[in-house]
Amino acid sequence: MSRYQPPLTLTTRILALIAxxxxxxxxxxxxxxxxxxxxxxxxxxxxxxxxxLAIENNTLSIEQVTAVLAGRRVLGLPREIQEVRNAFATYEALAEWRSSSRADLLRAHELLMGGLIDDCGQFRRAGVGIYRGEKLVHMAPPPSRVAHLMDDLLAWLGDSDWHPLIVSCVFQYEFEFIHPFADGNGRMGRLWQTLILSQWRSVLAYLPVEAVIREQQDAYYAALSAADHLAESTPFVEFMLQALSVALKEAAATESVTDPVTDLVTDPVGKLLAALHVNGPLKISDLMAEVGLVHKATFRANYLKPALAADLIEMTHPESPSSPAQKYRLTPHGKQTAARLKSA
Known part of the structure; x- marks a missing residue:
């Protein structure tokens, strides 16, 4: 058994959230x-x-991320495009990693950060401080201690009989505290929590809890800071458990759809597909008119982004998302779905 035990106080909120x-x-x-x-x-x-990636200041939109992963040309910073490709390859390899293996952790980091930093797949060899703006909020342990601290943490992860929900949250906090790599620590910590959870319940492998964290980013950093001040992970565990709960509520909201063809097709997306099926490629203003909307933010959030993320529609000019000539059209998957929706 591992002798290391991360400090944690079980609270009634933690127990309620687990239930x-x-x-x-x-x-x-x-x-x-x-x-x-x-x-x-x-x-x-x-x-x-x-x-x-957005949490780490990657500026690509979800439309651009979708286009990158579809192999289409995107106008963006080469580093940010590489980050997307690396992240997708790493998440796709999730089932190959053993969560308590140092070798697998290093291999995952090498895949995630390949071509982005010189020492990918290696623990850092220099001191590092974590800043919010110009303010130092955390000084990570010296590099001479990183390997030993990570081995202790991974040994605890392999031996722990704590509830997997707690283990995954505690691990992420302890990982961020050690900050074992020169770069990529935030995305690695979130990746490894997903790995731990997916090994407990496979349905959690695709739960986009990161999207909830992105929406609650200030609270995320506040929870990390509060845990640092307390010298235990309790505030961060509480934050992450509520984020998991929110993500699960959003995932379960799709249960109202009964036909597998329309698993991704909410009423707004269905209207969007129908408009493009009848009219062919349309500019965003024409699409909004077709579905009867005047508020662009609502249209983007409820119609455009879900359809793009589901690979149901695509941009005619993905290399230049803000082009005045930009139109949207059905993908082959979108054409098939639109046709089946029409006949349903």
Whole structure:
């Protein structure tokens, strides 16, 4: 048994959240065969990658991330495009990693950060501080201690009999505290939590909890800071458990759809597909008129982005998303789905 035990105080909030999440997972697992279509899994993975990279200041939109992964040309910084490709390859290899293996952790980091930093796949060899703006909020342990601290943490992970939900959250906090790599620590910590959770319940492999963290980014950093001040992970565990609960609620919201063809097709997306099926490629202003909307933000959030993420529609000029000539058209998958929706 590992002798290292990360400090944690079990609170009534933690226990309540575990009970709530366990019930949600049961409900989602019952729906899994119907809801976890390849298209939905890909959509959730794209949301995961976009959000995890956005937290680290990657500026690509979800439309651009979708286009990159579809092999289309995108106008963006080469580094940011490489980050997307690396992240997708790493998440796709998730089932290959053993969560308590140092070698697998290093291999995953090498895949995630390949071509982005010189020492990918290696623990850092220099000191590092974590800043928010110009303020130093955390000084990570010296590099001479990193390997030993990580070995202790991984040994604890392999031996722990704590609830997997708690283990995954504690691990992410301890990992961020050690900050074992020169770069990529945030995305690696979130990746490894997904790995731990997916090894407990496979339905969680595609849960885009990173999208919830992205929406609650200030609270995410505040929870990390509070845990640092307390010298235990309790505030961060509470934050992450509620984020998991929110992500599960969003995933379960798709249960109202009963036909596998329309797993990704909400009413707004269905209207969008119908408009493009009848009219062919349209500019965003024409699309909004077709579906009867005047508020662009609402249209983007409820119609355009879900359809793009699900690979149902695509841009006619993906290399220049803001082009005045930009139109949207059905993909082959979108054409098939639109036709089946029309005949349903």
């Amino acid at each position: 709530e999440i366990s019930e949600q997972i049961g409900q989602l697992t019952a729906l899994d065969e119907r809801l976890q279509t390849p298209q939905l899994r890909r959509s959730n993975r794209i949301r995961t990658i976009h959000a995890s």
